[in-house]
Amino acid sequence: xxxxxxxxxxxxxxxxxxxxxxxxxxxxxxxxxxxxxxxxxxxxxxxxxxxxxxxxxxxxxxxxxxxxxxxxxxxxxxxxxxxxxxxxxxxxxxxxxxxxxxxxxxxxxxxxxxxxxxxxxxxxxxxxxxxxxxxxxxxxxxxxxxxxxxxxxxxxxxxxxxxxxxxxxxxxxxxxxxxxxxxxxxxxxxxxxxxxxxxxxxxxxxxxxxxxxxxxxxxxxxxxxxxxxxxxxxxxxxxxxxxxxxxxxxxxxxxxxxxxxxxxxxxxxxxxxxxxxxxxxxxxxxxxxxxxxxxxxxxxxxxxxxxxxxxxxxxxxxxxxxxxxxxxxxxxxxxxxxxxxxxxxxxxxxxxxxxxxxxxxxxxxxxxxxxxxxxxxxxxxxxxxxxxxxxxxxxxxxxxxxxxxxxxxxxxxxxxxxxxxxxxxxxx
Amino acid sequence: xxxxxxxxxxxxxxxxxxxxxxxxxxxxxxxxxxxxxxxxxxxxxxxxxxxxxxxxxxxxxxxxxxxxxxxxxxxxxxxxxxxxxxxxxxxxxxxxxxxxxxxxxxxxxxxxxxxxxxxxxxxxxxxxxxxxxxxxxxxxxxxxxxxxxxxxxxxxxxxxxxxxxxxxxxxxxxxxxxxxxxxxxxxxxxxxxxxxxxxxxxxxxxxxxxxxxxxxxxxxxxxxxxxxxxxxxxxxxxxxxxxxxxxxxxxxxxxxxxxxxxxxxxxxxxxxxxxxxxxxxxxxxxxxxxxxxxxxxxxxxxxxxxxxxxxxxxxxxxxxxxxxxxxxxxxxxxxxxxxxxxxxxxxxxxxxxxxxxxxxxxxxxxxxxxxxxxxxxxxxxxxxxxxxxxxxxxxxxxxxxxxxxxxxxxxxxxxxxxxxxxxxxxxx
Numbered sequence: 001x002x003x004x005x006x007x008x009x010x011x012x013x014x015x016x017x018x019x020x021x022x023x024x025x026x027x028x029x030x031x032x033x034x035x036x037x038x039x040x041x042x043x044x045x046x047x048x049x050x051x052x053x054x055x056x057x058x059x060x061x062x063x064x065x066x067x068x069x070x071x072x073x074x075x076x077x078x079x080x081x082x083x084x085x086x087x088x089x090x091x092x093x094x095x096x097x098x099x100x101x102x103x104x105x106x107x108x109x110x111x112x113x114x115x116x117x118x119x120x121x122x123x124x125x126x127x128x129x130x131x132x133x134x135x136x137x138x139x140x141x142x143x144x145x146x147x148x149x150x151x152x153x154x155x156x157x158x159x160x161x162x163x164x165x166x167x168x169x170x171x172x173x174x175x176x177x178x179x180x181x182x183x184x185x186x187x188x189x190x191x192x193x194x195x196x197x198x199x200x201x202x203x204x205x206x207x208x209x210x211x212x213x214x215x216x217x218x219x220x221x222x223x224x225x226x227x228x229x230x231x232x233x234x235x236x237x238x239x240x241x242x243x244x245x246x247x248x249x250x251x252x253x254x255x256x257x258x259x260x261x262x263x264x265x266x267x268x269x270x271x272x273x274x275x276x277x278x279x280x281x282x283x284x285x286x287x288x289x290x291x292x293x294x295x296x297x298x299x300x301x302x303x304x305x306x307x308x309x310x311x312x313x314x315x316x317x318x319x320x321x322x323x324x325x326x327x328x329x330x331x332x333x334x335x336x337x338x339x340x341x342x343x344x345x346x347x348x349x350x351x352x353x354x355x356x357x358x359x360x361x362x363x364x365x366x367x368x369x370x371x372x373x374x375x376x377x378x379x380x381x382x383x384x385x386x387x388x389x390x391x392x393x394x395x396x397x398x399x400x401x402x403x404x405x406x407x408x409x410x411x412x413x414x415x416x417x418x419x420x421x422x423x424x425x426x427x428x
Numbered sequence: 429x430x431x432x433x434x435x436x437x438x439x440x441x442x443x444x445x446x447x448x449x450x451x452x453x454x455x456x457x458x459x460x461x462x463x464x465x466x467x468x469x470x471x472x473x474x475x476x477x478x479x480x481x482x483x484x485x486x487x488x489x490x491x492x493x494x495x496x497x498x499x500x501x502x503x504x505x506x507x508x509x510x511x512x513x514x515x516x517x518x519x520x521x522x523x524x525x526x527x528x529x530x531x532x533x534x535x536x537x538x539x540x541x542x543x544x545x546x547x548x549x550x551x552x553x554x555x556x557x558x559x560x561x562x563x564x565x566x567x568x569x570x571x572x573x574x575x576x577x578x579x580x581x582x583x584x585x586x587x588x589x590x591x592x593x594x595x596x597x598x599x600x601x602x603x604x605x606x607x608x609x610x611x612x613x614x615x616x617x618x619x620x621x622x623x624x625x626x627x628x629x630x631x632x633x634x635x636x637x638x639x640x641x642x643x644x645x646x647x648x649x650x651x652x653x654x655x656x657x658x659x660x661x662x663x664x665x666x667x668x669x670x671x672x673x674x675x676x677x678x679x680x681x682x683x684x685x686x687x688x689x690x691x692x693x694x695x696x697x698x699x700x701x702x703x704x705x706x707x708x709x710x711x712x713x714x715x716x717x718x719x720x721x722x723x724x725x726x727x728x729x730x731x732x733x734x735x736x737x738x739x740x741x742x743x744x745x746x747x748x749x750x751x752x753x754x755x756x757x758x759x760x761x762x763x764x765x766x767x768x769x770x771x772x773x774x775x776x777x778x779x780x781x782x783x784x785x786x787x788x789x790x791x792x793x794x795x796x797x798x799x800x801x802x803x804x805x806x807x808x809x810x811x812x813x814x815x816x817x818x819x820x821x822x823x824x825x826x827x828x829x830x831x832x833x834x835x836x837x838x839x840x841x842x843x844x845x846x847x848x849x850x851x852x853x854x855x856x
Contacts, residue, residue: 008613009591011584013624015612020626020647026633033629058591071616079647117633124627125611128587129594156439159556160743163437163486164592166557183553184443185436188499196441198448199552201461201750204758205454205545219448219507231761309742315588315733322629330632333659 007064007089011125012077018118019082027085027118032324032343035097035111035131037104041139041313043415046406047104048142048399050172051134052097052111053389056380058126064089091119095381098346099390101175101399102376103406104135105359105418109344110318112377117325124320132318133165134172136310140287141176142399143311144303146411147290152179153301154195156282157308169308175396178303190392200254203230213243225250225280228265237265241272250278250299258283259296266297286311287413329363340426346376348420356405359422435492435517439553440505446546447510455513455546460752460771463525463539463559465532469567469741471843474834475532476570476827478600479562480525480539481817483555484808490551492517519547523809526774527818529603529827530804531834532563533787533846537772538746540805545753552748560744561593562600568715568739569604570827572731574839575718580607581729582623584710585736597736603824606735607728618820628682631658641671653678653708656693665693669700678706678727686711687724694725714739715841757791768854774804776848784833787850 021027040047064072064086072078078086093115104110111127113120144153155173158166158181170186180193187194198216206212213226222244228236228251240251251269253261258281269277281293282302290301310316322330329341345362350372359376379387390398403411410419449455468475492500492514500506506514521543532538539555541548572581583601586594586609598614608621615622626644634640641654650672656664656679668679679697681689686709697705709721710730718729738744750758757769773790778800787804797803807815818826831839838847 006591008616009586009594010612011586011610011624012612012615012622013610013626016624016644016648017626017630020630020643021633023647024634024643026643029633031633068616072612075615075622077612077615077622117629121627121629125587125594126591129589129591132588133590133593158437158439159553159748160560161557162561162590162593162596163434163554163557165561165590166437166553168590182439182441184438184440184500184505187440187503187505188436188496194440194503194505196439196444198441198445199549200760201545201549202445202448204750204760205449205457205459205753206452215448215452215454216444219451220444305743314737314742320587322632325633332628332632 005061005063005065005068006058006126007062008068009126009129010122014122014124015072015078015082015086017121018085019079021117022081022085028116030326031114031117031120031322033113033120033124033320034109034323034344035127035318035320036107036109037317038319039106039317040418041317044139044313045410045412045416045419046139047316048135048138048176049098049100049102049104049110050138050175051130051168052100052380053392053395054134054168054171055127055130056095056386056389058130059091059095059123059381060386062091062123062126085118089119089122090384091115091123091381092384093119093381094379094383096377096379098376099378099395099398101395101397101402103402103419105420105422107361107422107424108359109346109361109377112343114343128318128320132316134168135316135318136314137169137172137307138176139316140311140313141173141178141307142403143287143413144285144290144307145177146403147287147294147413148301149294151298151300153290153303154178154180154182155307156182156302157304158183160305161308166308171392173307175392176399177396197225198227200227200230203227209236210239210243213240217244222247223249225252227252227254229253229255233261233265234268237268238272241269241274241277246273246275246277248274248277250280252280252282252302254283259293262293262296262298291413340424347373348376349373350405354405355407356420358420360425361422362425433489433491433493433496434486434554435490436496437554437557438550442550442552443500443506443510443514445549446513447507449545450509450513456544458754459542459545459548459750461541461548461552461748462537462751462772463555463746463748464535464537465745466747467534467745468846469745472567472741473838473840473844473847474567475744476563476566476604477526477528477530477532477538478566478603479558479596480528480808481820481823482562482596482599483558484523484814484817486554486558487519487523487551487809488814490519490554513546517547517550518812519543519551519809520812521547521809522807522811524805524807526804527806527826528823529825529830531830531847533848533850535789535850535852536787537774537789537805540771542771556746556748560746562596563744563746564738564742565597565600565735566604567744568741569601569606569735570831571715571739571841572713572718572735573605574831575715575722575841576729577722579726579728581718581731582606582608582610583735584610584730585732586611588733589736594736599820601735603820604827605824625653626655628655628658631655637664638667638671641668645672650675651677653680655680655682657681657683661689661693662696665696666700669697669702669705674701674703674705676702676705678708680708680710680730682711687721690721690724690726719841768852775801776804777801778833782833783835784848786848788853789850790853
């Protein structure tokens with residue numbers, strides 16, 4: 001593994017800023033940083049908060065061990081004072097934000113970090129890495145889940161992304177409603193159901209397809225999925241049912257015109273008496289190809305490349321900005337108008353029916369609470385102490401409820417505006 | 429960290445295939461797997477092999493520890509026989525391939541893994557995760573380096589990708605010719621020069637810009653980079669030179685119309701006597717925006733999002749395919765014609781001037797070696813023993829030489845065909 005703690009997953013400039021701020025006394029100024037996105041990926045109608053639970057676990061381990069500080073000293077990156085500060089580093093501030101599975105829109109303050117300048121600024125890179133990656137995957141995955149209309153989707157993209165990112169991607173996809181993952185590390189770390197049976201290599205390994213199928217059924221039983229497209233698909237299905245009988249759980253098709261092949265395979269399976277045998281399709285599945293198959297007799301999808309790379313939006317565009325110093329709002333001049341200084345309070349307003357109308361972001365004000373308003377922020381860390389966090393399953397259910405609550409246009413796959421407007425209410 | 433060894437960074441189906449193959453005796457068949465891409469990302473003219481050094485290190489640690497095997501047993505993923513096999517797993521086969529920094533084209537056999545079916549198939553996901561990620565980053569980074577025409581580029585995209593992927597991305601970008609990275613973990617793990625000075629937050633933290641600049645110069649000296657676009661850029665530059673004097677090393681501009689701002693900043697710096705002060709630009713830099721700035725007085729670029737997400741191609745499209753079983757070539761029926769069975773030998777043919785003409789891939793034949801041919805494959809692991817690997821700096825130089833060797837059209841940023849054709853020579 002590249003590093004022993006998450007503390008060096010940090011940009012060099014955070015430590016030079018701390019060095020200078022320790023020297024001039026500003027390191028201890030009381031600061032508020034906020035994580036938000038200036039815009040959603042082009043055409044996307046909502047973002048999905050993901051990674052917070054994973055982030056809070058990493059923050060527990062955010063310490064600079066002696067070897068790491070030694071590297072920073074010997075590379076001339078920090079001076080002796082900063083090295084001593086890093087050695088005793090413990091985050092003692094507060095972190096609050098939107099829970100995982102919550103939706104976000106441009107300007108939503110999805111994470112607020114408060115404490116001294118130095119203790120907050122050093123967390124910038126790790127916070128953004130986790131949230132930008134996981135939120136990008138979850139947003140893409142949520143669109144696929146919508147497109148699948150209740151049919152299960154298996155996440156099988158590990159091989160298309162960094163080996164550690166793959167584990168986080170499986171988690172984010174499950175959060176977004178995927179049924180299972182192929183990734184064993186994600187299964188172990190997060191309790192996500194894992195699934196998988198065989199690849200083309202298994203068929204090619206054997207002398208012929210019936211032999212390969214017989215071997216798989218002997219080892220795994222009839223409650224398995226046979227991959228039928230290594231040679232001829234029709235013959236593959238015939239071989240599968242001949243070997244396993246009509247009680248075979250499923251066949252998988254990984255190539256070709258899946259629309260035509262799904263219909264043909266269903267007819268053939270039915271004609272062979274395998275009316276309960278499921279059809280799983282995989283191979284370059286994204287939200288659009290899933291939607292295209294809505295009317296076809298497909299029982300389950302396998303999604304890989306598109307989900308782990310965010311289906312065209314591989315990062316969520318989240319930034320970590322200083323918004324308050326010693327109680328004074330601060331803002332960079334060149335920001336767009338949506339950016340205002342000061343700690344924000346966020347509320348989602350709903351119709352009495354439960355449909356979301358707008359997100360209201362109060363800058364330094366107490367919100368005018370209404371009956372159908374929902375406060376969006378929760379405490380994750382208070383005075384350095386980690387608070388109880390929702391489970392992954394709870395976050396998954398939270399997202400499901402959130403997606404039900406937005407206006408129906410918000411679930412369209414086509415490009416459009418954010419599902420609900422964001423209203424910034426500046427300081428009175 | 430999610431997992432203690434890389435062994436669970438594996439897809440479920442690899443273990444079910446092993447279970448079945450152990451049961452029917454095919455697990456010990458002698459197999460050859462190859463890693464190749466069927467096509468390059470749309471319009472790209474070459475791929476860059478990256479990640480091999482990182483992969484070989486991970487393969488050294490590819491063991492299933494007792495807790496991992498315990499998880500697999502308790503989750504019902506493997507049976508007792510397979511659990512025992514995993515517990516004693518050691519890769520005893522051979523791995524050869526293109527060295528890091530080598531170019532590849534559709535069909536290039538960049539990694540060849542031989543051994544028993546079971547010992548090779550279990551490595552599939554990890555091999556592809558590492559090579560697909562790192563090669564995607566390196567290819568994007570190499571295009572940026574070409575576009576920068578000798579001006580240095582700093583990799584600063586950690587915050588836009590998964591926290592571990594960020595470390596690998598910094599490594600891949602450095603391999604491709606980037607000058608440095610902001611990522612401290614990459615600096616420590618791979619000896620890559622790290623760099624960074626300050627963010628807008630540092631200026632906002634202070635009571636005014638001159639105070640912030642004075643603090644930074646007091647801590648880091650005049651050989652630093654002042655970020656001048658927090659408020660008004662012209663005033664920022666005046667403040668920077670007023671505080672640091674005309675010997676200031678550099679200013680950085682992170683927003684706005686960088687073309688106009690670079691010209692204006694150069695004129696202003698020169699008028700203030702700071703003729704040696706460098707101009708660094710950052711903010712949504714990709715190969716195209718870098719190329720656009722070629723004629724402007726820019727001294728250095730900072731690239732973030734685009735490089736760590738592969739600039740539109742976040743994964744390299746590499747696959748891991750069984751091509752030979754007990755000496756017999758195998759191939760899936762539905763593959764395109766470029767895919768042929770059997771272990772391949774790859775040669776790049778050059779003109780006497782050194783310009784590459786074509787890549788020749790021999791299937792099961794001994795190549796007809798010519799004077800200007802270069803054999804592309806090297807041994808990385810022989811009989812389970814890791815061989816000496818090139819250093820990252822050597823791989824970086826290798827890529828530089830490879831890019832010099834391809835026809836000049838191959839370096840164009842515009843969409844086009846692969847820089848050289850790939851000729852598959854099947855078995856005689």
